[in-house]
Amino acid sequence: MRNRPIPEATVARLPIYLRALLEVAEGRGELTVSSEELAAMAGVNAAKVRKDLSYLGSYGTRGVGYDVEYLLYQITRELGLTQDWPAAIIGIGNLGRALASYKGFSERGFRISALFDVDEEVLGEQIGGLPIRHLDELKEAVVEEGISIGIIATPPMAAQEVAEKLVDAGVKSILNFAPSVVNVPPDVSVRKVDLSIELQILSFYQQRTQAIATAREANRRLAVQRKV
Amino acid sequence: MRNRPIPEATVARLPIYLRALLEVAEGRGELTVSSEELAAMAGVNAAKVRKDLSYLGSYGTRGVGYDVEYLLYQITRELGLTQDWPAAIIGIGNLGRALASYKGFSERGFRISALFDVDEEVLGEQIGGLPIRHLDELKEAVVEEGISIGIIATPPMAAQEVAEKLVDAGVKSILNFAPSVVNVPPDVSVRKVDLSIELQILSFYQQRTQAIATAREANRRLAVQRKV
DNA sequence: CGAAGTTTGTGATTGCGCTCACAAGCTTTA
């Protein structure tokens, strides 16, 4: 089992377990944690927790649970969080600024180490000690700072072009906030965060339940009418 | 087929098709579009596009493709975007401000119609014409403004409490930006956007390919050594 | 009109992920 490739769905949950484990470690000084407890904290099924963790190896003890510190270390290592991941943000507008001054990234070894834009107005401005540089300097900055992650926060029209510049500079991981599809070579990972899509999914389900409620209401009225 | 419930995976892709269709409609004045073209724009497989659209009904014409305007209308209707969805943002810090002044939401009928916080310092301040109100006023605002979506942008510790207040006020759809698990009754939908998790997934895959590259390199060196 | 060319709609197949259920293996207790 432990030499099998880790399923994507599992990879996506490891960060959640990591967060739960940190909470356990910092909070009550418990040394071990059961899959049941972890499951409750992560909001998933206990069997899923066990199967997920079993892909990393047999790090639990039957009858006891998982050693918190040890499991923390193993997940951290598996996710590649024992090393530092310098990241660059491209497009320093509303969203880019919020991201640039967000403290939460550094907690897991992600360090924003360069900011880029093309607007003359903002070039040179400092945010959290970092100057906004021109996108033309991207390639040299990637090499100098060892940047491994590119965060795109430009308008959608510019996203593909910026992605290509990132790829050209050697960046293999991209997080895209612009609502547009970006195409990259197969050796590059792109993940997108699209708020508008999330809202549309919510409205789909809400509309659906509203429609059902309305239909029920109509039925009820018809029933009453028939009785009268 | 068209009376079957729409699979979740399909719902998540409809907004992407919608965006692609809008691009087709506005750009070149093409009246129809093929599944192949849509697939290319959405970055997915053509068969998937056809199957997805078939859940909405048979809106295409064989040998021709899909009528752009008609399909636009059908997807819009299915996603519930023919009506307005007033939303509230709770937690007006770095991220909340970026969201509050984002123009992109209104394009699809999402309207930010109230802002909430608990910090005395920011209460009363105006952002984009909206005042920041105290969280205690949430319930009355939800009723008055007909708010149907709650966007949580508070620190993680406050997220569960805020979610409960939203639920209590009657909100059935929640978008959570705080890195924490929130539990809600089964009739409420929660979607989460967690940037830190996205970065960790990226680092997992990047570390993995780096590890492979390093292993190859080591092998190569051993091979050279053996030859010498 | 008939044949060739397009493109949809969908049955069939395959693969992936979730859940269940339980043996294996540990701790505690007497």
Add this chain to the structure above:
DNA sequence: TAAAGCTTGTGAGCGCAATCACAAACTTCG
């Protein structure tokens, strides 16, 4: 030491989603 009690690790079964492949239905062309 033996029995009872927990909790892990994982095989088996099931359902959802992706892909394939092709008949059906349309358009175009000769």
